[in-house]
Amino acid sequence: MTGEGVTYLQMMKELETIMAQIGNQNIDVDVLIENVRRASELITACKAKLKGSEQVIMGIINSMNEQPCSEEHCDL
Numbered sequence: 793m794t795g796e797g798v799t800y801l802q803m804m805k806e807l808e809t810i811m812a813q814i815g816n817q818n819i820d821v822d823v824l825i826e827n828v829r830r831a832s833e834l835i836t837a838c839k840a841k842l843k844g845s846e847q848v849i850m851g852i853i854n855s856m857n858e859q860p861c862s863e864e865h866c867d868l
Contacts (some may be wrong), residue, residue, distance in 0.1 A: 793836060794833050794837040800838060800841050800842070800845075803834045803837055803838050804838065806830075806834055807835070807838075808832045811831070813827055814828070
């Protein structure tokens with residue numbers, strides 16, 4: 793579930809589920825390995841989504857700063 797169309801919130805919820813499973817002291821080592829692998833994938837995807845969001849937001853802010861100021865909106 794780390795592809796296009798997956799939201800940051802969905803990935804974070806999956807990470808929370810994995811963390812709860814990892815916290816179980818009776819977890820099978822093979823399941824633990826798979827959970828850690830999946831958590832790593834999710835963390836990488838979340839970081840990428842945050843970085844992409846930051847770039848979009850900065851682009852919006854920059855385009856707003858480039859627009860000429862009208863009389864009623866010069867206080868921005």
